[in-house]
Amino acid sequence: MSAVSTTLADSAIMLRRNLKHTLRNPTTMFNAVLFPIVLMLMFVKVLGGGFDVGVDYIDYVTPGLLVMAVSYGLGATATEVNSDMTKGVINRLKVMDVSRGAILSGHVVITTVRALVACAAIVGVAFLMGFDPAASALDWLGVIGVVLLLAFAASWLTVAMGLAAKTVESAGIATVPLIMLPFLSSAFVPADTMGTGVRQFVEYQPFTPIIETLRGLLAGNPASGDLIAALAWCVGFALVGYVWAVSTFKKRA
Secondary structure: OOHHHHHHHHHHHHHHHHHHHHHOOHHHHHHHHHHHHHHHHHHHHHHHHHOOOOOOHHHHHHHHHHHHHHHOOHHHHHHHHHHHHHOOHHHHHHHOOOOHHHHHHHHHHHHHHHHHHHHHHHHHHHHHOOOOOOOOHHHHHHHHHHHHHHHHHHHHHHHHHHHHOOOHHHHHHHOHHHHHHHHHOOOOOOHHHOOOOHHHHHHHOOHHHHHHHHHHHHOOOOOHHHHHHHHHHHHHHHHHHHHHHHHHHHHHO
16 A cells, blocks of 8 residues: 555544544534534624624624634644643554554544534524625635635644643633634624724734635625735645644654
């Protein structure tokens, strides 16, 4: 068996292992899938009437909630990766001659899958609540591509954080900025309605152009400037996360 086929086989095994862990952990499933839906219901049904955003609030807020659906599943990944590292699981896998690349990619793939499931749930509930996008089939492909790229990039960054943390608790805390940043973006209200200082932070933080790209695609009117910035941030996250994760894994494993 070639090295490539061995790595792929090992990756499939690690993916199956991580999938079983996800299904057996109700907290992980709630944070990754159900909690974003709870946020949607709260913002649209409870708070949405207080915001004047120029369109139906469900249409405005859905792109931001897609990004939040990606970010809310990251904490579980960081703690799972760190638990594997600190409790000796990695060492046992090394004895079994499991590919090192498979160990990391298994966590990345399951995190990406969880994010896509959560985003699909968000879109389904949004339609039930009156979501009416003007996106064409090509625009929807763009939405899927941006969400997939964001989930993949954030997964690598989160795996790196989990590997670098000293304890399971600190691994979970390390992902808090990634979870909180979507709140400090244009996810729920336009940036130009915010005060000086906050507005500038919102405009230049990484999640705002990603959200605006999704908003433009779903409205059938994507902006090239937002798209370029969104892709640049996602690629940057992925590269930093991959290099950081691989180097940390080599040092600690």
